[in-house]
Amino acid sequence: MSKKVLLGTILGSVATVAAWKLLPSAKKTALKQRVNATATDFADRTTDYALDALDIVDAKMAESEADEKFSGVVDSVKGAKDKAKQTASHLADRLTNDDFDRETADIRQELANAIHPDDNDDQVVDDDIVIDATDADDQDEKTDK
Numbered sequence: 001m002s003k004k005v006l007l008g009t010i011l012g013s014v015a016t017v018a019a020w021k022l023l024p025s026a027k028k029t030a031l032k033q034r035v036n037a038t039a040t041d042f043a044d045r046t047t048d049y050a051l052d053a054l055d056i057v058d059a060k061m062a063e064s065e066a067d068e069k070f071s072g073v074v075d076s077v078k079g080a081k082d083k084a085k086q087t088a089s090h091l092a093d094r095l096t097n098d099d100f101d102r103e104t105a106d107i108r109q110e111l112a113n114a115i116h117p118d119d120n121d122d123q124v125v126d127d128d129i130v131i132d133a134t135d136a137d138d139q140d141e142k143t144d145k
Contacts, residue, residue, distance in 0.1 A: 020028070 023031070
């Protein structure tokens with residue numbers, strides 16, 4: 001069978017060359033132009049198909065990247081929400097803890113026992129300085145006279 005295919009190919013080639021030689025030059029030129037136009041059209045269609053396929057792949061990849069970015073943002077928001085819940089829970093536990101009153105009492109006691117920063121090591125005394133406006137007016141009148 002392969003001998004028959006080989007023989008057919010050789011005879012077809014010889015017949016094509018013989019027909020080509022017998023064609024007038026005007027027909028040869030027209031046939032060349034037609035083959036070139038067909039080849040160019042085929043190349044254009046192939047290129048358009050390849051570009052369309054690339055556009056489809058790019059669009060699908062962009063959708064995939066957008067989905068990944070969106071899911072990343074959603075995960076970040078969920079993580080922040082969980083962290084806020086944990087912090088609020090910890091703070092609520094801390095404020096409702098029975099030791100909180102004892103700890104604040106200890107802090108109050110430490111503040112009450114604080115040492116005055118001067119040299120005599122006295123405890124802090126809450127001396128308030130009161131400026132009476134009437135006294136200042138009296139002083140101004142005395143100095144004016």
